[in-house]
Amino acid sequence: AQKVTQAQTEISVVEKEDVTLDCVYETRDTTYYLFWYKQPPSGELVFLIRRNSFDEQNEISGRYSWNFQKSTSSFNFTITASQVVDSAVYFCALSEAYQRARQLTFGSGTQLTVLP
Amino acid sequence: DTGVSQNPRHKITKRGQNVTFRCDPISEHNRLYWYRQTLGQGPEFLTYFQNEAQLEKSRLLSDRFSAERPKGSFSTLEIQRTEQGDSAMYLCASGTYEQYFGPGTRLTVT
Numbered sequence: 001a002q003k004v005t006q007a008q009t010e011i012s013v014v015e016k017e018d019v020t021l022d023c024v025y026e027t028r029d030t031t032y033y034l035f036w037y038k039q040p041p042s043g044e045l046v047f048l049i050r051r052n053s054f055d056e057q058n059e060i061s062g063r064y065s066w067n068f069q070k071s072t073s074s075f076n077f078t079i080t081a082s083q084v085v086d087s088a089v090y091f092c093a094l095s096e097a098y099q100r101a102r103q104l105t106f107g108s109g110t111q112l113t114v115l116p
Numbered sequence: 117d118t119g120v121s122q123n124p125r126h127k128i129t130k131r132g133q134n135v136t137f138r139c140d141p142i143s144e145h146n147r148l149y150w151y152r153q154t155l156g157q158g159p160e161f162l163t164y165f166q167n168e169a170q171l172e173k174s175r176l177l178s179d180r181f182s183a184e185r186p187k188g189s190f191s192t193l194e195i196q197r198t199e200q201g202d203s204a205m206y207l208c209a210s211g212t213y214e215q216y217f218g219p220g221t222r223l224t225v226t
Contacts, residue, residue: 004158035214037217043205044217045209045217046217047215050214091158093158100164100172101149101172103164103172104161106158106159108157
């Protein structure tokens, strides 16, 4: 069965620091998809990125970057020059291609607090 | 594109009552999902619709829960004979490869 582990429950940084959120996943499927979502205090989950298992290229979007390493089953998320507005709970998630629903299996989330 | 909407946003009910939630997905999405999120946890999958067909149900979905998606548009999730353990945020999502979430309905069972 699939599993996503986010070992960091809470992280606190000072504004402008870089921060990396860790995500480790388990799956027996060879084709799968990895996601990151942001859940700010307002509560609505915001989609950030999707990667498929065949594409290990790292991705950068503004201050956000993602490092996907199949060898270590990790999909880590880095925020560069953090800002107070980045404070939120961040979830890593996995879906498997063989599942008809392709439902998301989420980790337990990392609460990021960026202090001014 | 108005996004996924859910109603009501909050619901307080007494144990034993029935409740119904509504989800309006993004109009062009034929895939619709329901998830449940409890405090401090990630969302957990409940059920999946492709158009009007309910194709997948989690074992979390007890027989007190029922979901429908008539005509493949909006969806409803009903909980009968609510229990305190049903208190949670109920999230709806729609999409293709990515899932876009609504704001959720927070249920409190007293």
